[in-house]
Amino acid sequence: MKRILSLLIFLIIANVSAQSDAEMLKTIYTQSLTNGKSYSWLDYLSNQIGGRLSGSLSAERAVAYTKEELDSLGLDKVWLQPVMVPKWVRxxxxxxxxxxxxxxxxxxxxxxxxxxxxxxxxxxxxxxxxxxxxxxxxxxxxxxxxxxxxxxxxxxxxxxxxxxxxxxxxxxxxxxxxxxxxxxxxxxxxxxxxxxxxxxxxxxxxxxxxxxxxxxxxxxxxxxxxxxxxxxxxxxxxxxxxxxxxxxCRQLDDVESHNVIGEITGSEFPNEYIIVGGHLDSWDLGDGSHDDGAGVVQSMDVLRLLKESGYKPKRSIRVVLFMNEENGLRGALKYAEVAKQKGENHIFSLESDSGGFTPRGFDFECDDAFMTKIEGWKNLFKPYLIHHFEKGYSGADVAPLKTANNVSAGLRPDSQRYFDHHHAATDLFEHVNKRELELGAATMASLVYLIDKYGI
Amino acid sequence: MKRILSLLIFLIIANVSAQSDAEMLKTIYTQSLTNGKSYSWLDYLSNQIGGRLSGSLSAERAVAYTKEELDSLGLDKVWLQPVMVPKWVRxxxxxxxxxxxxxxxxxxxxxxxxxxxxxxxxxxxxxxxxxxxxxxxxxxxxxxxxxxxxxxxxxxxxxxxxxxxxxxxxxxxxxxxxxxxxxxxxxxxxxxxxxxxxxxxxxxxxxxxxxxxxxxxxxxxxxxxxxxxxxxxxxxxxxxxxxxxxxxCRQLDDVESHNVIGEITGSEFPNEYIIVGGHLDSWDLGDGSHDDGAGVVQSMDVLRLLKESGYKPKRSIRVVLFMNEENGLRGALKYAEVAKQKGENHIFSLESDSGGFTPRGFDFECDDAFMTKIEGWKNLFKPYLIHHFEKGYSGADVAPLKTANNVSAGLRPDSQRYFDHHHAATDLFEHVNKRELELGAATMASLVYLIDKYGI
Known part of the structure; x- marks a missing residue:
């Protein structure tokens, strides 16, 4: 009888919890689709700044702009992390x-x-x-x-x-x-x-x-x-x-640039870090809207959406806008190096660097136990048509953070149109759809919420 | 022992059959993505003919063009079905x-x-x-x-x-x-x-x-x-x-127009019909590429893909290009009326009228037994990222064919961008992606293949 009772209590709690998770995801998606910031941030990044080749003036303008926007969100910390980057000019x-x-x-x-x-x-x-x-x-x-x-x-x-x-x-x-x-x-x-x-x-x-x-x-x-x-x-x-x-074209001397980082400090486990990011640099032919302006603004909006939804993270959640993914990966290497020096425990890293198209799910670098956990979350994502939860490659910028004990993931948007734009003059703001971008931000925020709440 | 043996034989056959179904789907998808005709047909329909309002000259040109293209495919029958349509002019x-x-x-x-x-x-x-x-x-x-x-x-x-x-x-x-x-x-x-x-x-x-x-x-x-x-x-x-x-604008007298129909006659059950279709008319502001040029050319390519893949249907498979979906539904009503007069047994109708975007799956109007059957086919579609198999609305043009005993379905592409274009001057060929269109055609052909092979 006692066992039946505790099972019953467990089931009630699990049900209430699933209920509130479903409600939380609904809040996040609704926030993103009705009150998202990602699209207007991308508009500025693409149309006022444009292509952001590492070491260029526009890359520096993008650093300043995104820092300023993160500053305005009321996060616990926002800072620039210096990093030397290669400077190649066309x-x-x-x-x-x-x-x-x-x-x-x-x-x-x-x-x-x-x-x-x-x-x-x-x-x-x-x-x-x-x-x-x-x-x-x-x-x-x-x-x-x-x-x-x-x-x-x-x-x-x-x-x-x-x-x-x-x-x-x-x-x-x-x-x-x-x-x-x-x-x-x-x-x-x-x-x-x-x-x-x-x-x-x-x-x-x-x-x-x-x-x-x-x-x-x-x-x-x-x-x-x-x-x-x-x-x-x-x-x-x-x-x-x-x-x-x-x-x-020619290669000049390396110059100083920056990763841009914002943090909501965790209430229970402040030294457990969950990061979400994209890369701030881009190639120079287009305006870098899909690669990877989309990932940048979605990652920024993840923290804003969690705040707006009234969620108080247990762990520290960081947005990291990596510099120099395209031709050096220096930003990612620097971020991982500093994290290691400081002994920060990065339990989960999520990258968005596959374009701002309709999200289909995630690829995970993780063990089987984590995949079983993900399996249990699938139904929460079904109303949003998110169905792809597979083991696979996460992304270049989060790769240096991967250890045997943590998890990294990559957002997987629909990929059919991506190479129409990738690294070409056609990578333009007009080819990003507002709703698709916002659905991606909400999908990322939802996963970050679940991982913060339940751990890996 | 005998029962175990027959179970074993059944399992072997089922396995071989699943294997060959997987291969058949692969053939269909590869054909569509490497050798599809849908995109070049759509190019002509959109850029050489343009918006196709019922009763207009371009609607008649679209009838003549699609008939001619179907004629060239070596189907068993291709014909025009006369229907009176309203003529409204802007x-x-x-x-x-x-x-x-x-x-x-x-x-x-x-x-x-x-x-x-x-x-x-x-x-x-x-x-x-x-x-x-x-x-x-x-x-x-x-x-x-x-x-x-x-x-x-x-x-x-x-x-x-x-x-x-x-x-x-x-x-x-x-x-x-x-x-x-x-x-x-x-x-x-x-x-x-x-x-x-x-x-x-x-x-x-x-x-x-x-x-x-x-x-x-x-x-x-x-x-x-x-x-x-x-x-x-x-x-x-x-x-x-x-x-x-x-x-x-004004409403003129009705004029004669046509549904365009092509058929591969079934080898075993020629009076069991499977139809696949879209509507040939469109609004006049854009060129009607998504609504519903996409559905027209995908439906045409379903029959071609099945032929090219070497499949010989047991049932009669028809492509029906309906006239006047937008402002009258006269083509659909006429087709259903003639089918009833002739006592043709339409077991399955599939409509594509939700744009030429990446296909996600189908909505079905059917009983629970059929949904169970669909459940068994899900894994065949997984490699193509097709995951949405739900009960729901099929489409306006196939609705008049629905009975208590048959099944109708609608292709469900990604819907996020659709209303950017729907019925507006922005419904243009340049907004259709070749691969997305071709994936839709292959997804439709795959379902038609399975239904022809296994029935409803």
Whole structure:
């Protein structure tokens, strides 16, 4: 009888608690959709500040703006965390054309990859060798590659449902293509943009020369998908087609920048930290609305939504706006280093860096026990059409915080449109939908609430 | 032992069958994403033909074009089904302004609602009474309303997650507002556009006068959400603000049009019909890409995808492109009438009329036994992130086919952006994403395949 009674009491408590969790989520979602701040913050970040390349004036303006906005929220602490970041500048707009063996030319759309060196002054013209990837190039060997421009033309696979997976299948040619081609004596590298759509916009992104001697470093650029198709066709028709490109980008000395951090200090376990963040820097071609303005403003709104909903966290909840995710990850490394020095116990880190589209759920880096806990929360998210709770990659900025005992997660929005915009001039505020952005912020705030309340 | 053996055999067969179903879905999705036709069909329908108001020349061009494309697919039968449809024409572009009591004016963006009469020649100017809905207007009574323009300003509720529900909560003022206001002696009706966003585009849509005598019929128009806010603010500041509008729309005699139908005849049960469809007509302000060009081309591609995947249906599968969903439903009524006359047994009807966005699942009108069957198919759809299988409303065009013994369903795409475009000049091809459209077509084809194979 006693056991039945305590079971009964347990069930009543569990039910009341589930009830109040459901109500709390409803409050959070309603707040976000009727009174959210994320969209107006993004409007300012995108339209008044714009692209925020690490070390640029606009990156510094974004630091100042977001700090000021966090200051206005009445958090317990807001501060800047200094970090040295690389400063790469694009220079003049790049210029490129194809030249047939008869001498006729046709311009194409390119952009320098982030971290690339410039072409020789006045540009570079050479014969082109098209390959589908680094292995194919290596198999062709030095003789075939030397003195040429290597054209990496492997396309993202459209039949892969989750587009980030298709991206992962092609990103090596952009990141390491120039390094590997340089070793074989190539003079330049052109990479098909990582875009599932056929259009005229080149997509930039980071690349590396590794430890390659300066003499072997060659310039590399991305070409739009339409122009990749054009170049490939031209090479089929006329294998002596030459490629010309001119770019004046260069790497300057590192400069000081900042992570922006805000905190609501926990009432019961102030040294247990839950962080939520995105990255403040972006590429320079668009205004960085999806990558990662969206993650920045959603993360800021998580703390505001919890405050507005009247919730008093037991643990310390921080928003961290990381600097330099795109071409260095210096902000994330600095944040993790300082956290370690101070002995801060980061139990959970949540990143939003997959665009501001309709949220579908989260990927978690965690143990099975935590996944069982998540399973129990699924029904709370069902009214909001959040259904994806899987083990998977969380994100670059929270990765340095991961230990064997904590949990990290990444928000997973619908990914179908993301690579239409990623790192291109089309990453613009007008392509972010207010409701989709707000639903993402509410979904993040809901998960943070549950983890603060029940722990990991 | 015998029972165990037969259970074992059953389990093996079930497993093999699940395996092959998973493979079949993979084939369908891959076909759609790598070799789909839906997007190029939509390109033509939207950019070469454009808005397709019932009875218009472009509606007839859409009939001819889709028939021709279906003819080219090698189906067993393709035909046109004649149907008389209403013909309403917008006339000149509408014009409207607010006039303060001091006489200063400010133009606003409006469009006539479909089916509305014109204003008197030269336009109509009157004092305005703002209400949140029909009941509030009725409560104010004849004295308050008579001689005025009634301004229905109830906004869609942003906190409702499924936007069609928010739409349903406001559509009555657009559909019946003028009829009810006419009874109380109002001279015109202005309705806040059914749009969750604040922007400058008025959204049209159908309205009715019911059996109201012609003398009581008054013109009605939609106003953009930004201008609804402006009008409301002006009325607060200056309750003598007047509204002027001029529109020259009119209802002409009915004209003949057509449903477009294509069929793969079933190999085992040719008189059991499975249909999949969308509506070929659209409003005239945009090009009707989301409403319902998307549903049209997805439905066409369902039959092509099944053919290309090498599947031979047991039952007869039809694509039906319905004419006149927007302002009459005549095509759907005609199709159901002819089906009944011929004694065709329609076991399952699937409609796509909620935009060409990322598919999330289906709503079903069915019994519990069918929902149990659907439950068993859920895992097949999981790799494609399709998770929503609920009882709910299927769609207007398949509604006349519903009986106690059959099943109807509606594709449910992500709904967050839909009302940014619905019935407005912003319903344009550029707002449809190729992959999202193709995922929808594959999701529909997969369900049709399973239902053909296993029945309802």
């Amino acid at each position: 220079g003049n707009k790049e210029y490129a054309f194809l030249e047939s063996s008869s001498g006729s030319t046709s311009t194409v759309n390119i952009c320098a990859l982030g971290g690339s060196i410039a072409t020789p002054i006045g540009g570079l013209k050479a014969a082109v060798i098209e390959v589908q990837g680094i292995e194919e190039m290596k198999a062709l060997g030095k003789e075939a590659v030397s003195g040429k421009i290597v054209f990496f033309n492997r396309a993202m696979q459209p039949e892969i449902i989750q587009t980030f997976e298709a991206y992962g299948g092609c990103a090596d040619q952009r990141y390491s293509g120039a390094m590997e081609a340089g070793k074989l004596g190539a003079v330049g590298v052109i990479v098909r943009s990582l875009n599932l759509r056929l259009d005229d916009f080149p997509h930039t992104g980071s690349m590396t020369y590794g430890n390659l001697p300066i003499s072997q470093r060659i310039p590399s650029a991305a070409i739009s998908t339409n122009d990749a198709e054009k170049l490939s066709t031209m090479l089929t028709l006329d294998k002596n087609t030459k490629f010309f490109f001119n770019q004046t | 006339g000149n572009k509408e014009y409207a302004f607010l006039e303060s009591s001091s006489g200063s004016t400010s133009t606003v963006n409006i469009c006539a609602l479909g089916g509305s009469i014109a204003t008197p020649i030269g336009g109509l100017k009157a004092a305005v009474i703002e209400v949140q809905g029909i009941e509030e207007m009725k409560a104010l009574g004849k004295e308050a309303v008579s001689g005025k323009i009634v301004f229905f300003n109830r906004a869609m509720q942003p906190e409702i997650i499924q936007t069609f529900e928010a739409y349903g909560g406001c559509a009555d003022q657009r559909y019946s507002g003028a009829m009810e206001a006419g009874k109380l002696g109002a001279v015109g009706v202005i309705v806040r556009s059914l749009n969750l966003r604040l922007d400058d585009f008025p959204h049209t849509g159908s309205m009715t006068y019911g059996n109201l005598p012609i003398s009581q019929r008054i013109p009605s128009a939609a106003i953009s959400t930004n201008d609804a806010e402006k009008l409301s603010t002006m009325l607060t500041l200056d309750k003598n603000t007047k509204f002027f509008f001029n529109q020259t």
